[in-house]
Amino acid sequence: MNGAVNRTVLRAGWQRGVIELRQSFTNGADLFNHFFWPVLMLVVTYLLRDVPFGDGSFELGTLVLPGILGMNAAMAMVTMSQLLTADREDGTLLRAKATPGGTQAHLVGKIVSVSGGLVADLAIFLVPGLLIVPGLAVGSLGSWSTLAWVLALGLVATLPIGAVLGSLFASTRAQGLLTLPILAMIGVSGIFYPVTSLPDWVGWIAQVFPVYWLGLGMRSALLPDSAAAVEIDESWRHLETVGVLGLWAVLGLLLAPAVLRRTARRESGSALAARRDKALQRVG
Amino acid sequence: MTRNAEDRVVLDVEDLRMRYGTTEVLKGVTFQVRQGEVVCLLGPNGAGKTTTMEILEGFRTRSGGRVQVLGTDPAHGGDAWRARVGVVLQSWRDHGRWRVRELLAHLGMYYGCYATARVPRPWDPDRLVAAVGLTAQAHAKVRTLSGGQRRRLDVAVGLVGRPELLFLDEPTAGLDPVARRAFHGLVAGLAEEWRPTIVLTTHDLHEAQQLADRIVVLSDGRIVADGSVAHLAERIVGEDEVRWTHEGRRHVRRTRDSTRFAFGLFQRYGDAVSDLEVRKATLEDTYLALVGQRSAAHTGRPVAGAVAATAEEGAAEEGVAEEGARR
Structure with missing residues (x-):
């Protein structure tokens, strides 16, 4: 019986994720979102393609492209957070709660749709990017397998944290508060400029957060080994990458179930109605 | 079971x-x-x-x-x-x-x-x-x-x-x-x-x-x-309203048994009774009386406790009857 229940939850969650993913590629507003940032980033990359960096052995565009991939991967955290808050606001989470196994399947569905959407967004950016930017090491299987494990580990590190954030914010409006710290985090994380050229203390802050490590991991996958020279310790530091991202993953996986359970427990029709009334008051 | x-x-x-x-x-x-x-x-x-x-x-x-x-x-x-x-x-x-x-x-x-x-x-x-x-x-x-x-x-x-x-x-x-x-x-x-x-x-x-x-x-x-x-209608519905005209005067009476009352009217006055109207108490009357009485008790803060205390169980019905009588 229990096995059947778990299978149902996974199957339903998978279906939910696939359906939501399909929806996000079949409506205008979402399609715009899927393409807007990748295209903007492509423009940035294009403008930086000929800008030399350091001793001139690399163009800034070449350094930046993998970093942007890493940044996008980390942003799945924000997507997760926003979607969960939105689902709470419109009652999707309450519906899940009224359904047997619904909250678990809802979470599985979100993981599927957010990861799927992210992979699509990365491809939208990466495929044209490969044509614009010279000097990437994409010929070997090793590059792609590094990219795959960095991405996978990055998702395990960021999605649970995103789910926690999504549970903490009461409304999609409140989510706006996240924007500034996120931008700051990206700013210090050496995505658009190697972190070694920034002051030391900035580098230390950057190394706390997953964005830096995802950027580093992506660079290690797509740049030739000689490019490690501009990194901290002149190394790709895979061990440290696994360590820090692993810590975030453990933290997220420890926190997320409890926080999500708490949020789901507090959901009720009147809670939903109260939030809606508040939202209407703001509009009116 | x-x-x-x-x-x-x-x-x-x-x-x-x-x-x-x-x-x-x-x-x-x-x-x-x-x-x-x-x-x-x-x-x-x-x-x-x-x-x-x-x-x-x-x-x-x-x-x-x-x-x-x-x-x-x-x-x-x-x-x-x-x-x-x-x-x-x-x-x-x-x-x-x-x-x-x-x-x-x-x-x-x-x-x-x-x-x-x-x-x-x-x-x-x-x-x-x-x-x-x-x-x-x-x-x-x-x-x-x-x-x-x-x-x-x-x-x-x-x-x-x-x-x-x-x-x-x-x-x-x-x-x-x-x-x-x-x-x-x-x-x-x-x-x-x-x-x-x-x-x-x-x-x-x-x-x-x-x-x-x-x-x-x-x-x-x-x-x-x-x-x-x-x-509900039978148990707590209050009184029907009977209206009639007799010798040019309009009368209104509330009664629990409007049919018998009307029969009595005709026995007494025969066809001198005209414009007979019987308005059955509706469930709505009952309902309004029930919750109306409640909210009256609720707003009357000082007596709220006393009313609530007496209004337990069957007493609620008597409360309604009283309320009706006072009107």
Whole structure:
């Protein structure tokens, strides 16, 4: 019986994720979102393609492209957070709660749709990017397998944290508060400029957060080994990458179930109605 | 436990209490619902209907009292319990991007593993779509539905797992009269055909009369009346109003037995009586008297305690009678 229940939850969650993913590629507003940032980033990359960096052995565009991939991967955290808050606001989470196994399947569905959407967004950016930017090491299987494990580990590190954030914010409006710290985090994380050229203390802050490590991991996958020279310790530091991202993953996986359970427990029709009334008051 | 399945108690509430801070919202609510019954919790806004429903649905933790829903305390109802209960809340806006049939087919998936030989689960989505009259909208996006269509979809979602017990909280709030009537037809049809036990709330008396076998009147956190529509009318309905003209003068009299009274009039005055009018006391009069008296007691702060104390159980009815007399 229990096995059947778990299978149902996974199957339903998978279906939910696939359906939501399909929806996000079949409506205008979402399609715009899927393409807007990748295209903007492509423009940035294009403008930086000929800008030399350091001793001139690399163009800034070449350094930046993998970093942007890493940044996008980390942003799945924000997507997760926003979607969960939105689902709470419109009652999707309450519906899940009224359904047997619904909250678990809802979470599985979100993981599927957010990861799927992210992979699509990365491809939208990466495929044209490969044509614009010279000097990437994409010929070997090793590059792609590094990219795959960095991405996978990055998702395990960021999605649970995103789910926690999504549970903490009461409304999609409140989510706006996240924007500034996120931008700051990206700013210090050496995505658009190697972190070694920034002051030391900035580098230390950057190394706390997953964005830096995802950027580093992506660079290690797509740049030739000689490019490690501009990194901290002149190394790709895979061990440290696994360590820090692993810590975030453990933290997220420890926190997320409890926080999500708490949020789901507090959901009720009147809670939903109260939030809606508040939202209407703001509009009116 | 009785052998007769129809007599099985599916919902058993005893001395249910709910407090938010120092405010007591439910002050000892006791009632039972048996299998196959359609019971309406009727009361004005703020009477505690939604709070009661949320406790029964397992969405809210009560402050006190005993609650059993399908033999389980809803506060600890697991997924297997959840699979036997359908919930239609006041207003849903969720899944706006999903398509009607797609959503029903998806939500049905969760119930498959709770099917038994006696209760196959879930309902076939096409049958369900047809049952709630949304066949034409089967492939429409949920957010494009009208208010009435949306409510019918909500009922379909509530039914998809073939619940033994269905909760409908203010199911017609915000519907126009046409949609409301269509909705009543739908619920009556479902109750007839599928025989789930249904508990619904409304502040609309006519709706309660339309849909329910039994009405539980909730006012200010207490049950002030509980019975079938006919039973309620008989037991607590006040006096009919008889008007007539005799020798050019208009008379008005209130009486419990208007038929006998009118017969008496004709015996006494014969055809000198004209313009006879008998206005039966409606359930509405009763209901307004019931909850009106309650809220009068409620606003009269200093005496509220005293009134509440005397208004326990049957005393409530006397309160109504007095109220009527004073008018």
